[in-house]
Amino acid sequence: xxxxxxxxxxxxxxxxxxxxxxxxxxxxxxxxxxxxxxxxxxxxxxxxxxxxxxxxxxxxxxxxxxxxxxxxxxxxxxxxxxxxxxxxxxxxxxxxxxxxxxxxxxxxxxxxxxxxxxxxxxxxxxxxxxxxxxxxxxxxxxxxxxxxxxxxxxxxxxxxxxxxxxxxxxxxxxxxxxxxxxxxxxxxxxxxxxxxxxxxxxxxxxxxxxxxxxxxxxxxxxxxxxxxxxxxxxxxxxxxxxxxxxxxxxxxxxxxxxxxxxxxxxxxxxxxxxxxxxxxxxxxxxxxxxxxxxxxxxxx
Numbered sequence: 453x454x455x456x457x458x459x460x461x462x463x464x465x466x467x468x469x470x471x472x473x474x475x476x477x478x479x480x481x482x483x484x485x486x487x488x489x490x491x492x493x494x495x496x497x498x499x500x501x502x503x504x505x506x507x508x509x510x511x512x513x514x515x516x517x518x519x520x521x522x523x524x525x526x527x528x529x530x531x532x533x534x535x536x537x538x539x540x541x542x543x544x545x546x547x548x549x550x551x552x553x554x555x556x557x558x559x560x561x562x563x564x565x566x567x568x569x570x571x572x573x574x575x576x577x578x579x580x581x582x583x584x585x586x587x588x589x590x591x592x593x594x595x596x597x598x599x600x601x602x603x604x605x606x607x608x609x610x611x612x613x614x615x616x617x618x619x620x621x622x623x624x625x626x627x628x629x630x631x632x633x634x635x636x637x638x639x640x641x642x643x644x645x646x647x648x649x650x651x652x653x654x655x656x657x658x659x660x661x662x663x664x665x666x667x668x669x670x671x672x673x674x675x676x677x678x679x680x681x682x683x684x685x686x687x688x689x690x691x692x693x694x695x696x697x698x699x700x701x702x703x704x705x706x707x708x709x710x711x712x713x714x715x716x717x718x719x720x721x722x723x724x725x726x727x728x729x730x731x732x733x734x735x736x737x738x739x740x741x742x743x744x745x746x747x748x749x750x751x752x
Contacts, residue, residue: 478502478546483509486526488641488672488744495733495741496523496645501544504554505602511589513607514645515547519662520573521610524645525588529671530595531633537597541585542605547571556605573606573661581656583663586612586697588644590625610646611656611663613697619716621667621695624723628671631687638675643743644668647694647705647736654698666705667695668733670726672748690748692729695721705732 483502484490486509492500498514503525511527541559545552548567559575568574578585589608591600612621632640646664654663670692680688696706699718706722726747733741 480512483512485509486512486528486641488639488674488748489746491745492526493524493643493645493741493743495737495739498523499547501547501607502554503544503556503602503605503608505542505556505605506598507555508598510599510602511608513588515544515572515607516662517547517571519648520577521661521664522588522607522646524643525608526641526643527589527593529593529628529632529636529640529642530599532592532600532629533595534597534600536591537601537604539604540601541575543568543572543574544605544607547607556602556607573609575606577606577657577661578611581611582613583611583656584614584617585609586617586621586667588646588667589642590644592625592629593642610667611661612667613699613719615699615716616667616695616697616719620712620719620721624669624693624695624721628669631684632671632673635677635680635684635688636673636675637677638673641672641744641748643670647733650736663697665696665698665701667697668729669693669695670729670743672744674748686725690726690744691723692726692743693721693723694729694732695719 478500480492480500480502496514498516501513501515502509503511503513511525513525514523516523542556543559545557546554548571564574586609587603589603591603594600645668647666647668649665655661656663672690674689676688694706696719706720708718709720730741730743
């Protein structure tokens, strides 16, 4: 098959709206505040999760059950404070049991319930896999300790090469942090997702967790400082980026810099307008993907 199973149903799902399958976690209704104008991205099919931690909704994820990894996570940016929390990894009980408490739960030290293992990625999937756990919603982009800790759930991560996670992709997260922290005057909305391989899908741990070929991110800051430095004027109200997660990918979407350090070479990130990102998403998913309501053009 030239397209994996999720891609095959994307067009169908787009025409009928979100797939709210019987045993799934539900929809984005309880956590619409993390989306600009309460409007989730359109065009991708999956399981909506309102990520719940310490009895509060923290962010939102569109999860792919067949891939055991997310299509995207969406969140409100806030200026970070304090040290990065220790990585206490968690899982989503409602993916295994529809009537379960909505709070994410830390992985226990002992054996896991088979329903949990079947329903989502678990820690063993990533151990000795040659991939790191790549946050879509990073701890760096949050202020409170609880919001930062909530990002350490495996429903928010994808298999990401360390050369990307510790290099150009981390640089992008830091740059977004600096730009929004300095110049965004109101709420900043961020959506970060993945682009799958078009064919010959890659997996870790015996076809359990799918590996993305690229990662992408876009922000929407409708209210910003009008006296921007000249070099930042094209970065508001919205901007986007795509990062390589495979050194051997072709260079049509993201060119490779030959001057990068050897460890990071081939994991480049290309920044681009939102319209350019959506063009690449449309090309790969074979349907229109809209990240923000009216492309983040209105005022808040």
